[in-house]
Structure formats: structure tokens, C-alpha cells
Amino acid sequence: MDKNLPNFKHMTQQEGKVYGIHNTVVDINPYNCYFIAKYPDGNIIKGNNFFETGWDEIPHGLTELSYVLSTGHIIKIPKFKAYLPLIECSLGVDGSRIFHSINVRCLAENDIVVWRIILKQSNKSKLKIGDVVLGREPLPQTISKSWKYTS
Amino acid sequence: MALPVLKFIYNHSEVDTEYNFYTGNPNWREINPGVDTVIFTGGGIGDVDEGIGDFIANPTLASGTRSPTIRPSVASYVIPYTYVESGNTMYMVPLAGHTDNKYVFGIQVSGTIDGNMYLEAWDDVTFSTTTLPVISGTANGGYESCVNAINTLWAASINFGLVPYPWDGDTTGASYLRGQTDRIGVGYPLPVTEITNTVLYYNIYIRLETDSPTFHNTPVLGFRYLYT
Numbered sequence: 001m002d003k004n005l006p007n008f009k010h011m012t013q014q015e016g017k018v019y020g021i022h023n024t025v026v027d028i029n030p031y032n033c034y035f036i037a038k039y040p041d042g043n044i045i046k047g048n049n050f051f052e053t054g055w056d057e058i059p060h061g062l063t064e065l066s067y068v069l070s071t072g073h074i075i076k077i078p079k080f081k082a083y084l085p086l087i088e089c090s091l092g093v094d095g096s097r098i099f100h101s102i103n104v105r106c107l108a109e110n111d112i113v114v115w116r117i118i119l120k121q122s123n124k125s126k127l128k129i130g131d132v133v134l135g136r137e138p139l140p141q142t143i144s145k146s147w148k149y150t151s
Numbered sequence: 152m153a154l155p156v157l158k159f160i161y162n163h164s165e166v167d168t169e170y171n172f173y174t175g176n177p178n179w180r181e182i183n184p185g186v187d188t189v190i191f192t193g194g195g196i197g198d199v200d201e202g203i204g205d206f207i208a209n210p211t212l213a214s215g216t217r218s219p220t221i222r223p224s225v226a227s228y229v230i231p232y233t234y235v236e237s238g239n240t241m242y243m244v245p246l247a248g249h250t251d252n253k254y255v256f257g258i259q260v261s262g263t264i265d266g267n268m269y270l271e272a273w274d275d276v277t278f279s280t281t282t283l284p285v286i287s288g289t290a291n292g293g294y295e296s297c298v299n300a301i302n303t304l305w306a307a308s309i310n311f312g313l314v315p316y317p318w319d320g321d322t323t324g325a326s327y328l329r330g331q332t333d334r335i336g337v338g339y340p341l342p343v344t345e346i347t348n349t350v351l352y353y354n355i356y357i358r359l360e361t362d363s364p365t366f367h368n369t370p371v372l373g374f375r376y377l378y379t
Contacts (some may be wrong), residue, residue, distance in 0.1 A: 002156065006185050008274035015267055020277035052153045055272065055379045086265050086377040093159050093372045095184030096276035120319065142344065146379045 002043050005030075007096035013070050015129070018098065025122040028100050028129060032070035033083065033119075037062040040151050050087055050099060060149040067117055068101060073130030075117050082104035082149045105137070107147065112137040155262030155378055159184065161172060161235055162348075165245045167252045170350050172259060177233065179257070180242060182235055189372070190241065191357045192219040193232035210277040223361050227292065232358045248356040251316035253303040255354040258337060264346040267336040270353060272298050272328035278370055279306070283332040285368040288327070300355040301325035304339040316321040319358070328355075331375070346376075 002116045008016035013032055018025040030050035037045045037058055045062075047054045065083050066076040077083065084105040104115040114135040121128045160170055166179035181213045182189070195218035220230050233247035246252040260268070281287070281296075288294045299320045306324035307314045320327030326335045336343065337351040355372075 002184075018277050020275035020280065021283060022274065022280050023277050025277040025279055050154065053379060059171075064332070066203075083264075085379070086379060087154075088377055089154070089273070089374065090278045090373045090375045091157055092276060092374075093182060093184060093189065094277075096371060096373070098276075098278045100278075100375075122277070122279055145346065146265075 002095075003031075004095065006093075006094075007098075007139055018096075023122050024122050025027075025098065025120050026129065027099055027120045029070035034068055036064075036066045036068060037148075040066040052087075053087070055085060055148075056146055058148060061151040062148060063151050065104070067104075067118075069119070071129050075115075075130065075132060077104055077106065077115055079150060080108055080113065082107035082143075082147045084144065084147045105138075107144060111139055152187065153262065153378070155260055155264055155376070157374060158259040158261070160257045161242075161244050162246055162252075162254055162256075167246055167254050169254045169352070170257050170306065172348060172350050180235070183237060187235050187237040188280050190217060190236050191230040191232070192217045192234060192236040194218070194228060194230055202275050219367075221261045221357065222363055222365060223359055225361065227358050227360045230359065233356070233371050247316065247354060249299075250320040250353060250354065250356075251314040251318075253307055254352055255303065257350050257352050259350045259357060260346050261348060261350055263348075263378065264338075265377040265379065267338040267343040268346055268351070269331075270300055270328065270337050271331060271373050271375055272296065272300075273330060273371045273373060274378060278371070278373060279283060283368045283370050284364050284366045285357065286329050286370055288329075289360045289362045289364075291335050291360070291362045295320055295327035296329040297363070298328040298355065299325060299358060299359050300328050302335050302337050303341060303354050304335075308340065313339055315356070328372075334375075337374070349374070363368070 007018050010017045034047035045058050063132040086103045099119045102117040108115040116133040118127045118131040159182040160179050163180045170179045231251045232239040233244040237291045246255045282350050285297045302324045
């Protein structure tokens with residue numbers, strides 16, 4: 001798996017800078033971001049990073065889901081019936097890569113609530129790393145195996 | 152799942168056949184990210200207006216240097232040749248451009264993507280602005296991007312199995328690429344709920360208008376997708 005980030009400059013443990021023609025984007029350090037899932041028996045499962053997230057390996061029955069970003073932000077997701085966190089990423093044909101957001105789809109009674117956790121910031125956008133944008137979507141026709149149900 | 156592995160490939164032959172996910176195809180080559188560059192060239196001042204296929208009249212092929220395209224004075228003009236430059240070698244992509252071919256450029260997806268995957272064009276590696284002339288377009292082109300791209304299998308699926316010709320960014324399954332708003336989904340068949348261990352195909356060309364400024368642009372083509 002290619003974990004190279006040729007467009008990231010001045011990478012720190014917290015973040016990396018990407019320089020463009022008109023804009024400088026600060027993106028999270030994807031090696032140091034992970035989820036934390038808590039279970040009723042007190043067990044806690046910590047995810048890996050954004051290259052091998054480990055999400056599909058965790059069992060159902062979690063009681064709490066949160067995300068820890070490399071910048072120190074901790075985003076706790078309220079309890080829903082199930083979760084499907086989807087990382088939104090762009091990969092250039094030149095090998096460059098940007099992580100845009102984590103779109104945590106949360107199964108509610110009548111629809112899907114989307115917690116969109118922002119992973120990049122620049123002077124062209126009002127949104128900062130760690131900001132959360134809430135949205136709603138209709139219930140999907142099929143449920144993928146990557147959904148994890150809460151206890 | 153984990154971050155899916157994407158391999159960018161192109162058909163280096165004149166045979167319009169697909170790339171097998173498991174066994175590959177000797178007619179196809181891989182784009183080496185960060186090393187190779189996709190070049191749109193030809194139609195320069197020294198060119199005979201030869202059209203695609205007549206390699207001898209292509210000064211890029213004859214001299215080994217990129218032939219700058221002349222700005223058209225009468226009607227819009229599609230840059231005639233597409234190459235992938237790799238080190239000292241420029242590999243031609245003979246089926247690329249304003250053609251009705253299906254299997255031109257491809258993406259091999261190893262792993263799983265949730266929903267569709269999208270081909271986008273941006274100014275640079277920040278994936279945040281779209282101000283380059285080739286993406287901005289001009290008045291004569293309705294301020295649409297000069298970069299036309301099409302999901303060839305999707306377009307063919309609704310046109311008796313054939314990629315519609317001529318096609319442009321307004322054709323179903325195509326777009327004038329500009330950022331996140333004007334892009335193509337490369338997944339197939341529709342509706343795309345998941346993409347797993349498969350090869351997807353597209354074609355791309357650049358059309359210059361008579362009021363185009365003179366430029367040498369290096370936009371970034373990128374794929375946006377979701378994964379767990």
C-alpha cells in the first residue's frame with residue numbers, strides 16, 4: 001500500500017502543509033489519526049491510522065465512538081443505532097493526496113445523520129480542522145457490512 | 152477495509168480492448184505517480200493538420216520534443232495527441248482524445264470504495280482552487296473548462312453499446328472538468344453503491360477556443376472517493 005504523501009511539506013506529528021499556486025492547505029497527519037470505540041464490558045478498541053483504519057475488524061456492540069485527530073481534537077459522536085465512518089480522500093494521478101473529511105454516517109430512526117469532521121483548512125475556507133458539519137440523508141436501500149451496530 | 156490501492160493505467164496500443172483485473176493486458180501500461188506526466192500536445196505551427204493516426208506528421212514524435220499547440224483562429228480545436236511522458240520516453244496513447252473508444256485510460260481499484268469515485272481537475276496538489284486558464288475556459292466556450300472527460304462504459308451503455316461521437320462535456324456521462332462541481336463519476340454499472348476489485352475506464356481531451364489565452368498549464372487530475 002502506498003503511504004507516500006509527496007505533496008505534504010513540513011510534516012509534523014500534528015499536521016502537514018501543502019503549497020499550491022494560490023493557496024496553502026493545512027491537512028491532518030493521517031498517520032496519527034484514529035477512532036476509539038468503547039464497549040459495555042469496559043474494553044476500548046483504538047484504530048490504527050487513515051491507511052489501515054481497522055474499522056472493519058472491530059465487533060458490533062460499541063457504546064461510544066469518538067475520533068482523535070493528530071491536531072489534538074477529540075470528536076465524540078453521540079449514540080446512534082449504528083455507525084459507518086467514511087474517510088473522504090483525493091488521490092492525484094501525480095501521487096499527491098489530500099484527506100478532506102471523515103463522514104460518519106449514523107443510523108437514526110428515520111434517516112441517516114451525517115457527522116462530517118473536517119480534516120483540512122486554508123484561507124479559502126471558513127471551516128477549520130476539527131469542525132463538524134451536520135447533515136441528513138435518507139435511509140439507504142442496502143446496508144453494507146461495514147456498518148457497526150451499537151449495544 | 153483500508154485505503155484502497157489505485158493504479159492508473161493507459162492503453163498504449165490501437166486495439167480498443169479492456170485491461171483484465173487479474174491478468175492485465177500487454178497493451179496497457181501503468182502511470183508511475185510522481186514520475187510520469189500526461190501530456191496533451193500537437194497541432195503546432197509546423198504541423199500539417201493531419202488528424203489522429205498519422206504519426207509521421209506529428210512533430211513531437213519526429214523531434215522528441217513537445218509540439219506547442221497553436222491557438223485556433225477560426226474554430227475551436229482539440230489538441231490532437233496525448234502522451235504519457237516517463238523519463239526520457241514519451242509513450243503515445245493513440246486511442247485518447249476526441250474519439251469513440253472505450254478502453255483508453257483506466258483505474259485499477261484494489262480494495263473497496265463506498266459509492267462512486269469521481270475524476271476531478273484542480274489547479275494544483277492542494278485540490279482547492281480552479282483558476283488556471285485551461286480549467287476556467289473562455290467566453291467562446293461558455294466559460295466551461297477546456298478539459299472534457301467521459302465515463303466511456305456508462306456513456307456507451309445508453310448508446311447501443313457505443314461511446315457517442317462526437318462527445319463533449321455536455322454528453323451524458325461526461326463533464327467539463329472543474330473542481331468538485333464539474334466532474335465525472337467513473338464507476339460502472341449504475342447505480343454505483345460500491346466499487347470493489349475492478350477496473351474503470353475514461354477518456355479525456357482538451358479543446359481550445361479561438362479566444363483562449365496562450366498558456367502552459369499543469370493542472371492536477373485526481374480521484375475523490377470514500378472508504379472505511
